[in-house]
Amino acid sequence: MKSINGPYDVVVVGGGAAGLSAGLVLGRSRRRVLIVDAGEPRNAPAAHMQGYLSRDGMPPAEFLAAGRREVAAYGVETADDRVTDVRADGPGEFTVDLAGGRSVHARRVVLATGLVDALPDVPGLAERWGRDVLHCPYCHGYEVRDQPFGVIASPVTGIHQALLVTQWSKDVTLFPHTAPKPSADDMEKLAVAGVTVVEGEVAGLDVRDDRLAGVRLADGRTVPRSVLFVEAGAVPRNALADRLGARTQDTPFGPYPAVDAGGRTSVPGVWAVGNAVGPKVQVVNAAAAGYQAGLVINHELTLGDIDEGVAARRGEAQAPA
Template identity: 40%
Template sequence: MQDVIVIGGSYAGMAAALQLARARRKVLVIDAGQRRNRFASYSHGFLGQDGVDPARIWAEACRQLLAYPTVTWVEGSASTIAGGKDEFRVSTAAGDTFAGRRILLATGVADRLPDIPGLADRWGRTVFHCPYCHGYELDQGRIGVIATGAMSLHQAQLLPEWGEVTFLTNGALTLEPEQRDDLRSRGVAIEETPVARIAGEAEVELRDGRVLPFAGLFTATGTEPASPLAEAAGCELIETPMGRQIVTDETKETSLPGIFACGDVARAPHSVSLAVGDGAWAGAQLHRSLVWPE
């Protein structure tokens, strides 16, 4: 019987497991190896790790975590959660079953990218979603913002801090006169010709044949839990401007007693720093729930 089964061994999940390990609790981490930022070569904005390969950050964090003797790591995909508080059972796709008193969902999210040829191939390299993570490296060059919905306007308003911005509406939204005026007051150019494809490093080919070169592109992706586990177990989910996420209270407990959630799957906005902080808080709250069970 594990004290806590952590499903998802990326930044949030490991941060939570570390707090529990340091309280000498038995922790099992089940990880499918699908970090959200696996497409990026460098991670930025994370204090002490700025500019480091995210795979290297993950590997070092994993090494440190597994130095604690009460932590067990299983590579695989969790498929079902059964039982209830103090007697959960988690089964994996490989057919193994593990028992735990508490569950922590740290499965992360999957990005829903615009259906534009060439965009997915450049995701994490020259196409991004977070200016705080990737804007500085564009060296105040030309930036294209490809609209996907209402959140894209916010991106276009913010990104002039990092360079000269062109807002490509791409038929995803219709700008009101006051919104146009606001963008122009910030120096943002508005391009309404639909995007045909992305080529080169970050070249936008429009349907009228024009090609607009950029230092980098941004788009507001929609997100959804990377695993169906939370929904299948009956946890409440909510639709936010950034996508679907698991509902948690201030202790990171979901609508189901004994099941907690943290990281991108349970909060917005998203970054490595915020995921680590959220995971550390969740780990401490999980420990408290074991010390003072209701």
């Protein structure tokens, strides 16, 4: 490993919406900041992102490129690299190792590492992901409105997604697949919502002319559908948080780092933001979380340095002549 560079006030691990937003606030606060980005954004398969005021419909890659230009204007550095380790060297002192061979010093660390969507084990889903196989109706529902929807039931959320997407289409078919059979109460809700239930395990997709045409079942049936919603399993990229010993909290989607309202983890000097703390964080929410973390970090550093200066001044005044 090469010699340590820095020091930086803050190293941000991850260059998505959360990480860039934290970097923007800290750069405007005249902090020396390094954002390390491995280039694996969660929403890369999507052609556009929706629901972000003033950025509705913008391609994700354009959004990130604009964010990089903005943070660079305030002196924030960005490295296309991967963080392999973060080591605490004492209160407010961290060494951050990069895959490219550098080690950098930081007073604070922001983990904006995001997550990976783990799709159900159905042939063809991954190839259509972000196109006509979707997971979030708030992100994509309007764009596919009034088309025939299919929903593969999730073992975690059950029929919830099928009920929800009826706001965007009245032609919805639920495939319980390998999830538990809906209860009598659930079947009543589905009937009231106008959702058709088709039993049987999903075996694959019927794709024609590069468009989803239907859902194939293991018994040979094909149910025509133009859009398929699935609840992807979320696998957080939290190896760094785990190695640092950050406390976790259990969620229906597995353990995630426990943070306070400002993004602080249980490890002093380490923040976690965006999808690093939960799978249901949209782009606009991730940006807000990064903003809040940047604000809190600058506040802590500024007042902490002043307190240290006061203590040193008092120590000098009390020292014998």
